[in-house]
Amino acid sequence: MNLGFPEMMFIFVLALILFGPKKLPEIGRQIGKGLAEFKRASREFQSQIEDEVRKLELETDLKNTIDPPVSLSNTVESQPPALTVGSSAPAAEPTVAPASTSEIAAAASEPDYTVTHSSSSDKAGSYRPDSAGNA
Numbered sequence: 001m002n003l004g005f006p007e008m009m010f011i012f013v014l015a016l017i018l019f020g021p022k023k024l025p026e027i028g029r030q031i032g033k034g035l036a037e038f039k040r041a042s043r044e045f046q047s048q049i050e051d052e053v054r055k056l057e058l059e060t061d062l063k064n065t066i067d068p069p070v071s072l073s074n075t076v077e078s079q080p081p082a083l084t085v086g087s088s089a090p091a092a093e094p095t096v097a098p099a100s101t102s103e104i105a106a107a108a109s110e111p112d113y114t115v116t117h118s119s120s121s122d123k124a125g126s127y128r129p130d131s132a133g134n135a
Contacts, residue, residue: 015027
């Protein structure tokens, strides 16, 4: 809606004839107040929309930071990477068969180590610390 100078002049003359010279300034003020109120309301509405968009973006960023997308977690390999150049492939780990209860009991009854005492200062094999309390 492009209004040039002739169109604006025609509207002004028509308003002057219809409303008279006393009412025209009052009507102009009311139109100006209405336009200012409309601009303020549209700016407020636009700022509310921008605030909501910012909140949604922040929530999305936080969600992506805390819980990465599922597709990224599926791309990680479960096997360790290959060794460096020139080295052989890692040997497979031996599988251990589960032991029965009787095998566990037999293994528990046998000692894992043998205790031997060797002391040159004591012939009976008992342990005695030196005079300073050192072992």
